[in-house]
Amino acid sequence: MADNIRVLIVDDLPETRENVRKLLQFEQDIEVINQAGTGEQAIEMAQADQPDIILMDINMPGIDGIGASQRISELVPGTQIIIMSVQSDSDYLRRAMMAGARDFLTKPFGGDELVAAIRRVYNKRPTITATSNRMVQAGSGISAETIPQAVAGNVVAVFSPKGGSGCSTIAINLSIGLAKNGYNTSLIDGSLQFGDVAVMLNMKPITSVVDLSDHVSELDNDLISSVVQKHKSGLNVLLAPPRPEMAEVVTEENIKDLLTSLRQMYDFIVVDTSSSLDGITLGILDTADRIVLVTQQNLPSLKNVSRFFDLSNSLDYEPEKVCLVVNRASDKRGISVKDISNTLKRPVIMSIPSDEGIVNTAIDQGVPLLTGPNKRRPVSLAIGKLADQLVQDLTSRKGVINKVDNELNKPTGLLGRLFKR
Ligand SMILES: Nc1ncnc2c1ncn2[C@@H]1O[C@H](COP(=O)(O)OP(=O)(O)O)[C@@H](O)[C@H]1O
Numbered sequence: 001m002a003d004n005i006r007v008l009i010v011d012d013l014p015e016t017r018e019n020v021r022k023l024l025q026f027e028q029d030i031e032v033i034n035q036a037g038t039g040e041q042a043i044e045m046a047q048a049d050q051p052d053i054i055l056m057d058i059n060m061p062g063i064d065g066i067g068a069s070q071r072i073s074e075l076v077p078g079t080q081i082i083i084m085s086v087q088s089d090s091d092y093l094r095r096a097m098m099a100g101a102r103d104f105l106t107k108p109f110g111g112d113e114l115v116a117a118i119r120r121v122y123n124k125r126p127t128i129t130a131t132s133n134r135m136v137q138a139g140s141g142i143s144a145e146t147i148p149q150a151v152a153g154n155v156v157a158v159f160s161p162k163g164g165s166g167c168s169t170i171a172i173n174l175s176i177g178l179a180k181n182g183y184n185t186s187l188i189d190g191s192l193q194f195g196d197v198a199v200m201l202n203m204k205p206i207t208s209v210v211d212l213s214d215h216v217s218e219l220d221n222d223l224i225s226s227v228v229q230k231h232k233s234g235l236n237v238l239l240a241p242p243r244p245e246m247a248e249v250v251t252e253e254n255i256k257d258l259l260t261s262l263r264q265m266y267d268f269i270v271v272d273t274s275s276s277l278d279g280i281t282l283g284i285l286d287t288a289d290r291i292v293l294v295t296q297q298n299l300p301s302l303k304n305v306s307r308f309f310d311l312s313n314s315l316d317y318e319p320e321k322v323c324l325v326v327n328r329a330s331d332k333r334g335i336s337v338k339d340i341s342n343t344l345k346r347p348v349i350m351s352i353p354s355d356e357g358i359v360n361t362a363i364d365q366g367v368p369l370l371t372g373p374n375k376r377r378p379v380s381l382a383i384g385k386l387a388d389q390l391v392q393d394l395t396s397r398k399g400v401i402n403k404v405d406n407e408l409n410k411p412t413g414l415l416g417r418l419f420k421r
């Protein structure tokens with residue numbers, strides 16, 4: 001028989017703790033092992049009891065739920081945290097997810113909702129290996145202010161299920177933002193057939209992804225360096241081939257192996273992707289530690305993004321893997337950012353304002369926003385901020401967990417992944 005799911009309840013109000021305990025008392029597989037009334041107590045109990053799940057209130061005197069979650073994710077990475085809060089606005093949810101929460105429940109919630117969340121989070125918990133535990137411990141002293149040395153090669157894919165959403169613009173400027181912060185960064189054009197990175201950076205595809213995908217078994221730093229081209233900004237770029245048919249030789253396995261090899265060389269590998277969900281794109285999304293999922297404020301975009309979230313659940317992507325970003329954001333037009341977040345039940349981690357003049361000029365002249373004369377404009381600053389957030393997110397906790405384990409022995413292909421169980 002499976003072990004019980006051991007739960008710690010954290011809330012400063014004793015009657016709330018008691019109500020939550022009562023909602024769980026008849027569940028055979030769930031055991032409330034302890035209750036804490038403060039963030040400090042929660043951290044102590046988490047270390048002593050190593051619960052499977054912590055139900056965490058946010059508003060508490062002293063260390064609040066966000067602070068306690070952050071500390072617990074560092075100290076006890078095997079424990080999964082579900083936030084309980086009356087607040088459900090996107091900024092709150094984003095902070096909770098960044099602090100390490102796996103799920104959130106908006107108060108008041110019913111027993112069914114609570115039990116479903118506990119089982120869902122428990123069943124999707126990552127297997128923490130000794131190595132990943134050590135890596136998390138090593139990174140635990142890192143704050144957003146210090147340049148974190150513990151960054152391992154993180155793959156960030158920029159994807160939208162709707163073409164023309166701004167993926168290439170974001171991928172290019174995001175990678176320049178990361179490089180400017182001192183990270184050894186590479187940008188890969190994963191839109192192999194009709195990639196735009198070369199044009200948008202004013203570069204020639206003399207070498208391309210194809211030159212490396214032929215040699216995945218013998219990839220070493222020298223070979224990679226000879227194919228990767230340097231952009232004027234200092235960014236390392238791996239372009240798409242000059243003709244669409246040349247991309248045909250690249251397989252899903254090739255691209256996964258290539259990204260895995262690039263992890264050894266770069267702190268960040270940013271991949272611009274095509275919006276069609278073919279094997280190549282899926283291989284990139286699977287391998288990525290974070291997917292920047294780009295939407296716009298209109299119904300077709302929202303519909304496609306919602307379908308992608310369904311797919312990402314079926315593919316067992318962790319909720320924090322997919323980071324929702326609204327591009328061409330405007331207060332005046334379209335569905336509000338708040339409504340997008342509420343509808344999709346996901347935090348919007350960044351809104352990038354619309355600025356057609358500047359963005360189009362940057363594309364036409366092949367001078368990226370973050371290197372050109374407009375680097376202080378709101379659209380550029382927002383992409384720079386997105387880079388900072390991803391750094392904070394990936395260095396403060398899970399970016400390094402199970403990276404290697406996850407990539408081994410996964411069934412490939414969309415159908416293979418969906419029907420693996
Ligand atoms: N924040 C923005 N404000 C205004 N226009 C934008 C913005 N981001 C992208 N665009 C425009 O949208 C179009 C598509 O952008 P692109 O980055 O090529 O998207 P994708 O790679 O998703 O197809 C371009 O014409 C670009 O100028």
Ligand SMILES: [Mg+2]
Pocket residue numbers: 167168169191196272
């Ligand atoms: Mg593009």
